[in-house]
Amino acid sequence: MDANLPLADELAALTARIADLLLTHETVDEAVSALAQSLKEAIPGTLGAGVSLMDTRGRRTSTASTDPAIVQADQFQYDLRQGPCLTAWAQRTTVVVEDSRTDNRWPAWSRAIADLPLRSVISSPLSTPDGAIGALKVYSPLPNGFDPRAIRLIELLARPAALMLANTQARDAAQRLSDGLVSILTARDAVGTASGIVMERNHVNRDQALATLISASRQRNEPLHQLARDIIAGGEL
Known part of the structure; x- marks a missing residue:
């Protein structure tokens, strides 16, 4: 994605690209994987990205990660029941970790990922009018790896992505039925x-x-x- 584009133009281009990807994938798992890969490619400085869909109890219904380190970091969150992704989903707010080695909000999770090449995170809820259905996140190997523009872009992208994923979920459920x-x-x-x-x-x-x-x-x-x-x-x- 061209970092010189105005934010509104960049958002429009990225939203159109993701809409095309999500609408052409027939299953939720395919759509989630496509979104994760698009996030990795769109946000400068990103080591990897992930998307998780969750039910009302916080249990994963579908998840995708672009890289092994992201898979591990996310799995630690689910096993330990703490971390930025779960907090973003539960509180329906964007969570930014500037440096996982100094952030003390999730001590067990921070210790668990200490050996992974991950230092900063943005996680934003996938919110719909009926509630949050999950969260998306991007990871950087550097502390303070994301600038305010990247944070804002993730926040603005999360809402239309949530609505498109919710539609995919409904379509998938209808097909299964x-x-x-x-x-x-x-x-x-x-x-x-x-x-x-x-x-x-x-x-x-x-x-x-x-x-x-x-x-x-x-x-x-x-x-x-x-x-x-x-x-x-x-x-x-």
Whole structure:
């Protein structure tokens, strides 16, 4: 990203680029990974970036990091239940660490990352009208590695990124629901067809045929829908 651009122009260009990336990725995990990589490339002085989506209890639902050191630093946060990313999410405010070796807000986390090449951090919440859904963060290997412009750019970028990720989450959830319904309907149809076959073979009514399938499913410890498919394929009870 051109550091000479006015902030508004830089933000517009970066937002458009990220929007294109997020809207063309079909799953949340893909979108989160694309956003993390874009952050690393967009913010000068960044060693690596990460994005985490969380539920209302602060549990990760999706996460991506661009570099091994970022993976470690983030994992320490989740294991220790403290750190700038979790604070940014919980308090819905941008958190800046100028030097992890002198910042005493998260002592256990600061000690844990002491051997990593990470000294300063910006973490900003991914906030939507319904609440924060996670946080994004960039790390520098130098103390005071980010200037006010970088901090402001992250803050301004986080809101549209949050809305786009929330839309991706909703789309992903709808797709999973749709796939689940298809599976349920397919299984139901298979059981119905198999019941018809058992009716014809055993000269029983539909309720009796279904009871026969259920009993066989239990005896074989085989899912009913799988047994139904076996029957349709010519298998015997």
